[in-house]
Amino acid sequence: MKIAISSSENNENSKVSDRFARSEYFIIYDHDKLSFEAIVNTAKDEGSGAGGKAVKILGDAGVDIALVPELGPKALEALLAFDIKSYQYPREKTVKEVLYLYFEKKLPELLISTSKGKH
Amino acid sequence: MNIAILSGKGGTGKTTLSVNLFSYLNKGTLIDTDVEEPNSHLFLKGKLIKEEGVYKKYPLVDDDLCNYCGKCGDFCNFNAIIPAKKKVLVFQDLCHDCGGCSLVCPTDAIKYIDKEVGKIYHHQIDDNKLFLYGNMTVGEVSGVKIIETLEETTKNEEILLIDSPPGTSCSTVAAIKGADYCIICAEPTPFGISDMRMVVELLRAEKRNFGVVVNKYNLGNSEIFKYLEEEGIELLEKIKFDREFANLLADGELLINHSEYFTNKMANIAKKVLGDKND
Structure with a gap:
């Protein structure tokens, strides 16, 4: 199982990002190998449709779960299409801290988008 | 003039x-x-x-013909078409009606249909x-x-x-x-x-x-x-x-x-x- 977290920097001790699809990095935690990997979020500079593209990056990386600060309607639709579940983390935490919160089942699952799409 | x-x-x-x-x-x-x-x-x-x-046109994907090759998504500059696992997502409001995705589709799975924009x-x-x-x-x-x-x-x-x-x-x-x-x-x-x-x-x-x-x-x-x-x-x-x-x-x-x-x-x-x- 792979878990992706939107991150402001490239390691598991970084602060989580305030934006999902326009974060600098995604930290991918591989629960089978107990390893972390950072991937650069190439969707963040898209003029439009960053949400869909970011989800595609996660889908292609084989992610099963995304921990996110917020989600627009397009990103949520794309996550559902890629069978990726999403959970909302509180701000100002580190990547590791929100992962612990996830495993303690303290993060709410997102079933509706938390923000309107931005153009 | x-x-x-x-x-x-x-x-x-x-x-x-x-x-x-x-x-x-x-x-x-x-x-x-x-x-x-x-x-x-x-x-x-x-x-x-x-x-x-x-009217503006936007793509409609035939799931039976699609082989999920991903070429449409790679081509689109506006992320209006995103090939997912078992379906291809189309975001109509992001589409610029260029026709590119249907051109690069190898299985002719993409048609364009009309939508009234004004x-x-x-x-x-x-x-x-x-x-x-x-x-x-x-x-x-x-x-x-x-x-x-x-x-x-x-x-x-x-x-x-x-x-x-x-x-x-x-x-x-x-x-x-x-x-x-x-x-x-x-x-x-x-x-x-x-x-x-x-x-x-x-x-x-x-x-x-x-x-x-x-x-x-x-x-x-x-x-x-x-x-x-x-x-x-x-x-x-x-x-x-x-x-x-x-x-x-x-x-x-x-x-x-x-x-x-x-x-x-x-x-x-x-x-x-x-x-x-x-x-």
């Missing part, structure tokens, strides 16, 4: 100038290309003679004038297609006035596409001048001839006149701010029906821009 009236900043008097100049002319056609919030029609009393839909209303004004305006459907992102349709419909008019959208984005570029001459309607405020500079830059890049009407010239400061002189830009006319004008406009009245001062201004602009074409 096609004349676009534009401003950069909103609220400088584009529509006031457009509808009054149009009403002053003996003949001609006016199109309101500010399709996100058209308002020329509030001043022009005419007869609605035609109403038509404007309407165009044709009005007969007096016996010999036409007025058209576009209105974008609420929720749509871009009015460019509607503006292009307005311009295509009226490309052979003898005299065409184009009331343009504010700003210098895609909509404005589309509105001035067919213009032979542009009138910048500017106001002498810091914001007005700053936005006018962007319009000047746009018109120079697009190689358009243009002149400036300074509206409400007795407000703000004299910076704008200095700028026009320094840049060698023609000052077509300056029009004063008058509270009575504001009252009349708020009542939906044409200023040329009430003010000799304003009528003279329109006459002078028409003469400078159209020469003897209005005779």
